[in-house]
Amino acid sequence: MNNVTPMVREVDKIIANLLIAEGAVVIPEVGALRVVRRAAKRISSRQVEPPYRTVEFLSQTEGTSLVEAIACAAGCTEAQAREICRRWVEQVSHEGQLLIGGVGQLREKSFLLDEEFDRRLNPRGHEPVTVRRRGGHGILWTLAAVAIVCGIGACGWIFFDRAGRYEAPITVVLQESVAPSADADTVSVSEQAAVAVTEGSPTSVAASTAGTSDPVPSGAADEGRRTASAAGAASTATSVAMEPQRLVSGRTYVVFGVYSTLENARRAVKEATRTEAAFEASIYRYGSKFMVSVYASDQPEEAAAFVRRHASTWPDIWSYRAR
Secondary structure: OOOOOHHHHHHHHHHHHHHHHOOEEEEOOOEEEEEEEEOOEEOOOOEEEOOEEEEEEEOOOOOEEHHHHHHHHHOOOHHHHHHHHHHHHHHHEEOOEEEEOOOEEEEOOEEEEOHHHHHHHOOOOOOOEEOOOOOOOHHHHHHHHHHHHHHHHHHHHHHHHHHHHOOOOEEEEEEEEEEOOOOOOEEEEEEEEEEEEOOOOOOOEEEEEOOOOOOEEHHHHHHHHHHHHHHHHHHHHHHHHOOOEOOOOOOEEEEEEEEOOHHHHHHHHHHHHHHOOOOOOEEEEEOOEEEEEEEEEOOHHHHHHHHHHOOOOOOOOEEEEOO
16 A cells, blocks of 8 residues: 555554563454464474564454554544544555555454564564484483482592591500519519500400510519500690680680581591691580690690691691681
């Protein structure tokens, strides 16, 4: 239609904008136009037509009235807008068809979409999409096998690591009895050596040697007593280190780790002392948790130097000054 009036073009724009923005428009004495979405459709074994939007005609009235839209756009009364709508319908209707410029045409309750408006509704177009073939389940089985192997390895590592952590220490206890002899510089020593495996070890071995005839200097007996005393003191210190202590305000601690349970903290103490003999690990209360410290000093510089010395072996240790 070459003799389209400005009024017709403006109403056509109003209809197009209503369909884009609200998805429906009601044309009095004609019906309603509504934007609908069509699902994807397979057109071959490897190609699929993508989903798209189109316009369909409805006999019932659903959506915004064209009369109201004209009145709002033109700033006129409803009666004037209704008259404009009537004149528009008369001018765009020809031989049973209703032609909406830039939108499409309605013919026998079937709406044919204009190409320009179709590009506005479907900016990606209607080109078929190629579907990639599945590569089978080989990759899935491979991934499952790798996951199983990793799981078994992780379980084995955890088991042997815990077994190493719970390995019971072996304590050697020497019991001596000294009997005086005629010689003031020598004593006759009867030694009983017992090797006891503590913390529920399944085996214990005891050996005793008595009645030795060779004289032993009295200094050997003193050395044995000092060894036993040192072992007892170490055992007492270990038991004290395993109990949580209170932090001293102003003192700087080198932190090995912070743990939620006392049991985990005790395991960390064993691990630290077993790995590094220079560590004097202790447990402190840290709020609701337990902090394991391997060094403490009143001078922050000394604690910082300790951290630097052991950074290559234990890069995660850090210093903390108690408030």
